[in-house]
Amino acid sequence: MAAxxxxxxxxxxxxxxxxxxxxxxxxRPQLRLVHGGRSAVxxxxxxxxxxxxxLLGVAVVVAAVLALQLGGxxxxxxxxxxxxxxxxxxxxxYAVQPGDTVWSVAHQVAPAAADPSLVVDRIIQLNAAxxxxxxxxxxxxxxxxxxxxxxxx
Numbered sequence: 001m002a003a004x005x006x007x008x009x010x011x012x013x014x015x016x017x018x019x020x021x022x023x024x025x026x027x028r029p030q031l032r033l034v035h036g037g038r039s040a041v042x043x044x045x046x047x048x049x050x051x052x053x054x055l056l057g058v059a060v061v062v063a064a065v066l067a068l069q070l071g072g073x074x075x076x077x078x079x080x081x082x083x084x085x086x087x088x089x090x091x092x093x094y095a096v097q098p099g100d101t102v103w104s105v106a107h108q109v110a111p112a113a114a115d116p117s118l119v120v121d122r123i124i125q126l127n128a129a130x131x132x133x134x135x136x137x138x139x140x141x142x143x144x145x146x147x148x149x150x151x152x153x
Contacts, residue, residue: 090150098142
């Protein structure tokens with residue numbers, strides 16, 4: 001049995017069973033090998049990362065294109081039918097008289113129209129194609145030439 005002896009005095013300091021046990025040290029984490037640089041595993045991981053990024057980008061672009069196309073189809077499906085789709089679509093020129101408004105022109109062009117607002121919308125649409133900006137409450141200048149739908153019949 002071994003004992004701890006003080007070398008200066010020769011006395012026994014403690015028996016081995018009397019010694020306090022040192023506190024346990026916390027376990028150190030194990031070192032891990034991180035693959036990177038030019039290792040085969042690092043190259044493979046970068047390749048997988050890039051392929052996933054490219055696939056994600058392609059998926060986003062495809063989704064955006066489909067959303068735009070679907071939005072256009074929905075807009076067309078719920079859009080009110082325009083007067084241009086009904087009838088022959090023939091037009092003529094109209095010289096504006098003093099005091100004329102878009103509504104009065106619509107009444108002169110199609111006096112029997114059940115809904116003159118459709119004729120007003122058609123006049124605005126036809127003139128917008130010619131570069132003339134009109135609103136339904138616009139007061140027109142005398143002598144101005146407007147494109148109006150030709151009377152049916």
